[in-house]
Amino acid sequence: MDGEESESAKQWFKDLELDSHRVVNSRPIVRLSKIAIVDTGIDWKHPCFREAISSGRIVAKSFIPRQAGDQDTNGHGTHAAGLVLKVAPNSKLFIARVIEDGLSEEFERNSSAIARAIRWAVGQGVDIISMSFGYRTASSEITSAIRHAFSQNVILFAAASNSGVNPRSPISFPANLRQVICVHSSDGSGNPSPRNPPPIPDCSLAILGEGVAAAWPQNLYTERDDMLRVASGTSVATPIAAGLAALILEYAAQEGPEGETVTRWMQLRHCDEMRKMMHVLARDRGGYRSIAPSSLFDYHGEEMHQRVTGRINDVLDTL
Template sequence: MKFSRETKESFTVLTNEEIEQLDFTSTQYEPWGISYINSHSLKQTYKNVKIAIMDSGVDSTHRDLEGVYISHYNAIDSTNDAIDRLGHGTAMAGIITANDNGKGITGISSNVEILSIKVLDDKGKGDLSSFVSGIEWAIKQDVDVINMSFGIKRDDPLLKGAVEKAIDKGIIIIAAAGNNPGMSTQFPAAYENVISVSAIDHLENPYPYVSLGKIDYSAPGVNILTLQPNNEYRVFNGTSFATAHVTGVVANFLSSSEYVKDEKIVEHIIKDLNSISKDLGESGYDPIYGNGSLIFDKHS
């Protein structure tokens, strides 16, 4: 069941109270963000894409992730489990690659392998050493994309060094701008060659709590229906969820075209993202929407 038609005014959004009345075991729902991006327009595929989700872990037993290859690494404590008790990382995985299997919800890309890197604890807290360790592990695994739906308020040379090392290896990093109104884009999103993502609602209004500054793109991030651990579903708001939408779009590009994996790959990806960006706000680039929102086969 699709939650949208062709115009932005027609997108239907749901609340957590409303989804309690839905039967996810026998019916498939397409969240409005997936419909907005219209990711199904890109069908040709060459390969699977390796995506590192640096977050709170991913519940790989969720029925909507069945068949998705998921490996786990706990960057906080490598001797401990990487179970997602917070649910944030599982939500990212749902947006990126929930199964198109006739039940539950659909994600953006079906051609991914997930490497779940636990850098946030069960309360959503993390520290710099875990972030750096997570990036270094992702580099060793030769991932294609790192999704970082979190950030820190201040620049740090250790984080910057790890990010630059990953970029030099041809890894695309996509990060949340942050949910801190009146404050600047958080790190690593603020770094050069990191794709920074802001959030919009179904009417293409900006999320009111977003950080401003270095914004590259906007994506659905308000009333986002996605996965939760233990075969649950929930609606969320924030730039974290917008970031996962952009990661899914990038995965579709990488799986459908041949790119040289080197330090210049992000330039080529940005060029392709710009080709499907819909200008929002002031004409051209602006610090609220960046280069606009991402839509395959742009609709009105």
């Protein structure tokens, strides 16, 4: 099954390149989307990030005492950063290192650092914040920071949980907050993962998160010729969802002739509006809403941009 999931994930990314990247890259970039990744840091020297770093599109900051932001001793943050750039290769990343070992206990100990990282990201003018972590109990500090980000038109994504379909294991904090887009995991065909918690109204969106390969720190990997790691779960799906939001924002901001422009694209920078956009791109699968990027970008020919921008404008007109 793992092999099938990996092949399915590879096909998902091939389709993303053939549809979404083809459309987005066919017009000049007007505005880079900015994404903050609140996680375990990043392996600054990984070859996957060489071009983005050389062009000044990765900024890293540590919120852990005596630790650098451009390092990752766990791997999770590096993997998340790699996924964002696979989905939205033109975006600018703001890496906030808030934990070292990635254990849930450390997240709970470092709630103050996470809150400060969220506020820092808002100060950097990010469009999107990706949070692949979850708590059993809420943190008032993090809640306050998230509400501040939401009020500043920052789109927030968080992992639903990887505890499986168990009524006693509800959706984790902060994914259960109204100001956050909760992300479940699916395979490359849109089938929901058994790791997902049960879906609930307004918290049922799912996107690829099973069998996904992305960058892994060089110091943690033995096969230097590869330096990729396959991972699964809602914490993997979260940066992919964040990357898709960045891709949509990048395209919506592009300029074109009359009839090929998203007239009110700034509305998409609000979390509630992007959530609705994601639901429009999703289809029902086993109680979840599985997001399919091709439902927006799978157009060809001379009327391609007219059709894509028209679809986005139609969504904005109903918001």
